[in-house]
Amino acid sequence: MTDTVLHVGGASPYDVVVGRGLADRLPGLLGADVQRVAFLHAAELEELAKPVLDVLRAEYDVLALGLPSGESTKAAEVAFQCWDALGEAGFTRSDAVVTFGGGATTDLGGFVAATWLRGVRVVHVPTTLLAMVDAAVGGKTGINTAAGKNLVGSFHEPAGVLVDLDTLLTLPREELVAGMGEVVKCGFIADPVILDLVEADPGAATDPHGTVLPELVERAIRVKIDVVVADLKETGGGEGHPGREVLNYGHTMGHAIERAEGYTMRHGEAVAIGCCYVAELARLEGRLDGETAARHARAFAAVGLPTTYAGAGFDELLAAMRVDKKARGNTLRFVVLEGLARPVVLSGPSEDNLRASYDRMRGDAT
Numbered sequence: 139m140t141d142t143v144l145h146v147g148g149a150s151p152y153d154v155v156v157g158r159g160l161a162d163r164l165p166g167l168l169g170a171d172v173q174r175v176a177f178l179h180a181a182e183l184e185e186l187a188k189p190v191l192d193v194l195r196a197e198y199d200v201l202a203l204g205l206p207s208g209e210s211t212k213a214a215e216v217a218f219q220c221w222d223a224l225g226e227a228g229f230t231r232s233d234a235v236v237t238f239g240g241g242a243t244t245d246l247g248g249f250v251a252a253t254w255l256r257g258v259r260v261v262h263v264p265t266t267l268l269a270m271v272d273a274a275v276g277g278k279t280g281i282n283t284a285a286g287k288n289l290v291g292s293f294h295e296p297a298g299v300l301v302d303l304d305t306l307l308t309l310p311r312e313e314l315v316a317g318m319g320e321v322v323k324c325g326f327i328a329d330p331v332i333l334d335l336v337e338a339d340p341g342a343a344t345d346p347h348g349t350v351l352p353e354l355v356e357r358a359i360r361v362k363i364d365v366v367v368a369d370l371k372e373t374g375g376g377e378g379h380p381g382r383e384v385l386n387y388g389h390t391m392g393h394a395i396e397r398a399e400g401y402t403m404r405h406g407e408a409v410a411i412g413c414c415y416v417a418e419l420a421r422l423e424g425r426l427d428g429e430t431a432a433r434h435a436r437a438f439a440a441v442g443l444p445t446t447y448a449g450a451g452f453d454e455l456l457a458a459m460r461v462d463k464k465a466r467g468n469t470l471r472f473v474v475l476e477g478l479a480r481p482v483v484l485s486g487p488s489e490d491n492l493r494a495s496y497d498r499m500r501g502d503a504t
């Protein structure tokens with residue numbers, strides 16, 4: 139496979155390099171003036187990180203910080219520990235952060251880079267499918283608080299992203315499948331070819347050795363790039379388009395479920411359920427046709443993702459949805475579809491329909 143370079147334009151342009159065995163490309167993305175690199179990685183990925191660390195150690199003074207894995211790393215205490223370590227090492231504005239891991243690591247590491255000295259250079263090396271197609275691109279960084287998911291953070295664009303598809307070879311199957319939640323999401327909001335590829339051969343779509351998955355990765359990254367270039371800071375798309383909020387499709391309910399489950403459910407799984415929830419809500423609100431709504435459950439289930447959830451009660455989930463960033467005052471706002479790849483914002487749906495979609499999500503409705 140030859141490398142593909144996807145360019146992200148805008149005020150702080152950068153490249154997303156997609157290929158296999160790419161560690162040598164890292165210095166090129168970091169730029170010439172960097173002397174010290176803080177390597178923020180999921181501690182459990184020490185072995186996988188070795189080729190990247192070797193390349194970094196050959197060129198820079200490296201401070202390697204092993205972080206907790208998964209969602210627990212997106213916490214203020216972990217950010218504090220990183221800031222302390224950067225302070226002790228005397229990190230300056232000409233030094234840089236490299237993150238290595240899944241979306242939780244790139245979110246936390248991106249946040250540390252965004253806040254240290256009010257912002258230093260960061261390059262992301264995502265090692266999960268989800269982080270490759272979504273978390274590492276576009277500059278959203280953040281941590282969780284007791285009140286909810288990603289409530290503290292900032293927009294801080296990377297100086298580059300290195301998508302080494304070989305890292306997917308060690309990724310547990312369930313994590314790969316979770317990443318398909320965001321890939322399929324991109325199919326519904328912008329690129330229906332993704333849905334065709336997934337439905338035609340779900341096995342090939344989730345095979346890290348094959349050629350279909352790399353095509354899906356590139357397509358999903360292109361969807362994300364197109365959106366963030368047009369509306370980096372989520373201020374709106376104009377002419378009825380939701381702008382960057384479109385990437386939040388399925389996340390209003392998805393994040394509420396994650397919080398209700400104490401962040402033990404994978405993000406991509408919660409997003410899959412949330413997309414099915416909001417498709418049904420759009421149908422009940424008279425926005426979306428029944429066939430496209432029904433296609434949601436078929437597409438997500440094809441790759442092994444959950445489409446129903448019978449855990450927390452309606453009132454708990456509704457309260458969690460009220461702190462979603464798309465809400466305005468007491469008004470809930472959802473990204474919904476009016477057809478395939480035709481996203482719009484739905485403001486203030488009726489409580490009856492919110493509840494009826496919830497019943498369907500539980501599998502209670504007929």
Ligand SMILES: NC(=O)c1ccc[n+]([C@@H]2O[C@H](COP(=O)([O-])OP(=O)(O)OC[C@H]3O[C@@H](n4cnc5c(N)ncnc54)[C@H](O)[C@@H]3O)[C@@H](O)[C@H]2O)c1
Binds near residue numbers: 180245305316
């Ligand atoms: N900033 C954004 O735009 C954005 C977009 C989407 C999701 N996110 C965030 O991303 C997070 C989810 O990311 P995720 O799904 O990557 O999960 P994750 O970061 O929690 O990683 C899942 C697990 O896989 C392990 N792992 C990672 N790469 C591996 C590899 N190559 N081989 C073996 N194990 C590996 C990790 O150590 C961890 O245990 C959520 O917090 C979500 O909110 C952010």
Ligand SMILES: O=C(O)C(=O)C[C@@H](O)[C@H](O)[C@H](O)COP(=O)(O)O
Binds near residue numbers: 278287289385389463
């Ligand atoms: O990049 C975006 O914008 C997204 O919304 C992508 C989402 O997949 C991602 O989960 C993001 O972290 C959610 O952001 P939030 O603003 O709802 O916290």
Ligand SMILES: [Zn+2]
Binds near residue numbers: 405
């Ligand atoms: Zn997401």
